[in-house]
Amino acid sequence: MLSRLSLCRRHPLCQHFAAVVAASRRPVATFEAAPVAPLTPPRQTPNVMHGTRLATDPRWRRRMREDLYRRRMLAGPEPERPRSVWSNWSRRAELSAAAHRLGLAGLAGFSQQWLDRVLTFRESAEADGVTADSSIAHQNVAKGYELDDESSDSVAMATSSTPAESMPRDNAELVPTGRALIAEHCGRFLARELPHVPENLREQAVSLLTSDQSLSFVAGHLGLAELLSGVDTRPSMLPLSVEADAFAALVASAKLCCPNLSEGDEAAWRLTRDFLLTRLHNSDINEWWTIDAQRRLPLLSESLAAAGFPADEPLEFRLMGQSAPESPVYSCFQVGLYIRREFLSSGFGETAAQAQDECVSEALKTLFDTADSRAPMNFKLTYADLASALE
């Protein structure tokens, strides 16, 4: 007696679906998929269809669905592909949209071709043997989805007003300029907003802000990762440093493309301010640096000396409050720090020693003006304000 499952497998719909699944395993575009280890079918495939019963489906169709699901799971995941292989992609349109999204479309001297070069990394321009002028045209023609349109953008792209010689072929020179510019912007901003914080702590914050991880996070959220050319833009193959370099190149390009120097400075500063420095908003600024436990008390003494308290003035720690004797469950100690009989800070802890450490941290926050009660940072600063603050 033939089993119902074997009947199911011979059903034409089932065979059709199996053929579709087999076809989906072939690469869709001329794109080499990353090598994937062959899957060994698990002993029991998870079956989400179990327990779900469509009342209208006859039993044979229900079993067919379960079988199809099992086959699809065995066929393995879809190969990872960059966004550009799908048909709803036009590099020209994407660059234009990105330029508007980043607020760079209004800048004099900024064009899609310029943005294309900014997001081009060196390998592709040499490997494909494509001249820099026709990089956009080549990709669009290769896609085969070039549509006629009356907009002037395509005309401007073909015959760019800016001579091709003045445009760089790729962003290799823009990247270090951009990185330096971003670090300078961050350093200046923090120097202006946190004048009482020692410089080594500010430098820690700047290095965190300008790290590859931070910059690539920003670049990803701006949609730059999909627009890169010359690198493998699949998320698993794209290193963080490349995305970070893309953002750096963008900042440098905003400065360099403008013939007017101050406009370029302002444009580059706004990119850093609006996308990178706003990461400091709604975060505890004290989390952006670490002070060693041994270093806290000496740092406090130095800060007090800088604030005008002489070095020989003793720091007095006094027990301000205690809830229950010292025990791991109920105890809460409040210790206050006094200098010259003036209250400086207080701290809580499970033991008096912990409360004392907390007290020192709070005192440092008070002296550095990084407590919760400080004024919020000013993210509307212009480049002129920033430059003037240092003088």
Added chain:
Amino acid sequence: MSRQMLPRVFLSQPLQNGVSRYTCQLKRITLKFCKFRPNSLGAREFIENGDFLEFARANPQVACYLKPRRNRPPVLQAEFANGSVQLARIDSFPAEFVRRWFWLMRGRSGDDLLPLHENLRSFHPSVQGVWTPFTFGRSVGLGDLPDSRHRPMSPSATELIQQLHRLQSARMS
């Protein structure tokens, strides 16, 4: 799924959008429709009325695509800056509804639609400082025993003898 089952999230914006500058989070939008089937009629009218072009012109920061697909229901695919993709099924929708979905996607951030803990969020909810038991200088749970504020339920042995002594003195005197 009911609201009790869904996880709750806090109000947030990707990349602190709006603090310094507002960036439209919609990167590209694709209208997939069929040229013949009646359930795509609204989508086709939306295109033919010029509303699609109007949206594209009003939003240069969004890349707009049209994707005719035979024998498939119409779908709106919106891709956002945080990488999320949202699909809106516009099966048999009138053109006006398609237009509203387009403009709705334009205003979204791409975050999942989940219930919020609160409709506002602040990292500095307290201006004067959060109350603690020690705020007004109290020490809680300390003291020497016996404390006169404590009322014993029954007299202690010492107090019983003292009471007996007082009674006896009263009788004797």
